Amino acid sequence: MDIRQLRAVVTVAEVGSVTRAAELLHLVQPAVTRQIRTLEQELGVDLFERTGQGMRPTQAGAVMVERARRALNELERARAEVQPAPGEVTGIVTVGLLESTSDLLAEPLVTTLARDRPGIELRLMTAYSGHLQRWLDDGDLDLTLLYNLDSTPSLNVRPLLRERLWAVAPASAGLDGGRPVPFAEAARHPLIAPASGHALRSLVDAAAVRAGSALDVVVQTNSMRVQKQLVRAGHGWTVLPGLGVATDVARGTLSAAPLAEPEVWRSVVLGTPRSGRTPPAVDVVARALVRLVESAVTEGTWPSAHLT
Structure with a gap:
């Protein structure tokens, strides 16, 4: 062979x-x-x-x-x-980004590394947290954003932030980011939801139990893009991080507001493999990604987020 x-x-x-x-x-x-x-x-x-x-x-x-x-x-x-040039950090680094974060982080990360570390070849993968964790465990990713995860025997986890989940509705519903929506109100509408077993779906199901609300799930999907598309078409409401719908709300194609009674939060972390050495290029990319995340929160471009 x-x-x-x-x-x-x-x-x-x-x-x-x-x-x-x-x-x-x-x-x-x-x-x-x-x-x-x-x-x-x-x-x-x-x-x-x-x-x-x-x-x-x-x-x-x-x-x-x-x-x-x-x-x-x-x-x-x-x-x-x-085979690096003298004093230059080089290598191939494969990064996982949560689908909801890709619009905010992908281009700035590429721009930063192209300017400061041209010897690093960056490969970006986007997906839901469960898929990203599996790819990290399998060795297909060097580092990735994940959520609601603690360190495991195979992974090191660095907490980055907590962010609030939002109810997302058609623009005609007139939801306002300054007026939180009671969970029971959101649950009265047909729900487009992630598939059962998905981490975001688990948060929604747990909140429904706390609110004493029954969910009318009409469609399950593993795509945030499809969730938003179906909401725009009037098939129901959905629940997503505020970051995932900020652009749509600004364009007037969707309306959204933070969930309340109860509030629903998720934690975003940086995951890296626990075993083996960390190549210098991976360390450089990890630090650049963390800086971008922290800047997005402090500058207010990551809605409803607080650094941890």
């Missing part, structure tokens, strides 16, 4: 075609086919099957692709770290 075989397997899986993979790898098609067949013979299993839609990994092939991609990423990181 060698690097060329791993690259061939990953590339064919990504593009679904030996011909296209050969073009991307700057090889002739028979060379790519030979690399895959040699690896299959070594492993004693088929890694791909031909379908009408192209080359599709088998069950064994999917496992191999996942592990090969991770191995290739680690080799890229090693190369970047051991």
Whole structure:
């Protein structure tokens, strides 16, 4: 098993075609086919099957692709770290951002690092907290924002802030950020909610119990964008961090207000792996991200948030 075989397997899986993979790898098609067949013979299993839609990994092939991609990423990181210019911090850093924070933090983080640390290659991933935590545990992220999480045997957690959750409604509802909405009032409307088991959904369900309110969940989704889209279309209300709807409220496409009776809060933390050394580039990016978060809270661009 060698690097060329791993690259061939990953590339064919990504593009679904030996011909296209050969073009991307700057090889002739028979060379790519030979690399895959040699690896299959070594492993004693088929890694791909031909379908009408192209080359599709088998069950064994999917496992191999996942592990090969991770191995290739680690080799890229090693190369970047051991070949720096004198006095320059270099490396590849993969950062996870909560979906609700990406509009506020992604561009400033890229701008800051491009200006101050051009030797760092930044990779950004956005998702809900549960997905980000799993990717961090699996080694696919170097650091990530998470919420409502304490340190675990595998993760170091640094508390950053607490933020209040808001009721989000169509613009015609006329919610006002200066007038909190009782939870019971929000619960009287059909609810577009994250899927059961999601951390944000758990906060909403717990608040409903405290308020003595039954929820009428009409749609469950794992996408904040879809939540807001369905609210705009009049299918119901939803609950999101104020940061996630600040732009929509400013544009007049949604209305929103903090929840009350009870208030509902979430804590945002920075998570990093507990095991292994922390590369200098990861430390640099972590400090830059923390500074951006603190500035957003102190300058008031992160609604209903308080530093911890």
